[in-house]
Amino acid sequence: MPKVKVASFGVSLDGFSAGPDQNLENPLGVRGGEIFEWFFHTETFTKMHGGAGGEKGIDNDFAVRGFENVGAWILGRNMFGPVRGPWPDDSWKVWWGDTPPYRVPVFVLTHHAREPLVMKGGTTFYFVTEGPEVALQRALEAANGKDVRIGGGAATIRQYLLAGKIDEMHLVVSPVMLGEGEHLYRDINLPNLGFKPTETKHGERATHIILTR
Secondary structure: OOOEEEEEEEEOOOOEEEOOOOOOOOOOOOOHHHHHHHHHOEHHHHHHOOOOOOEOOHHHHHHHHOOOOEEEEEEOHHHHOOOOOOOOOOOOOOOOOOOOOOOOEEEEEOOOOOOOEEOHHHOEEEEEOOOHHHHHHHHHHHHOOOEEEEEEOHHHHHHHHHOOOOOEEEEEEOOOOOOOOEEOOOOOOOOOOOOEEEEEEEOOOOEEEEEEO
């Protein structure tokens, strides 16, 4: 059975998954990049940017696992880019440049329609205005028996958690406190939703926790 999962999702010690004031210079919000320091040093991240080297080890092993058996992604609008409101044009092409790392269909939740965006490397972005349920249906169909990864951000993950659609979450707890930003656990009671920790490992720069339902 395919899973709907969250993977490699960074969280601060005080529960924030992004800092405040996201913009072009701060795609993860102010100080939000500190949550993902564990990832930026890995071999996986280096390869995404066409480089060589990077750290191997537990952190990298979990980064690799996050891409295994993924047939489609779902992203919130903020994860696609900093543009707000109606699309002024089609000039914004996502944070990652011409060759995003997804390499499968990606469904972007938005209130504003836009034509599909075909990128290099096998990634096509589809902009879904009919809501999270429709996006998930389309993603499962596109995944063709593989898993669907909910990439974030926090608001998107909360939507799918509260709808009971997520089967597994890999959270990466970094030793940093933000104090403000996008809080993952706001209005969420994970035990009541049926989640429990099934795997915990301390990596080189963060702690990896698998929660399953």
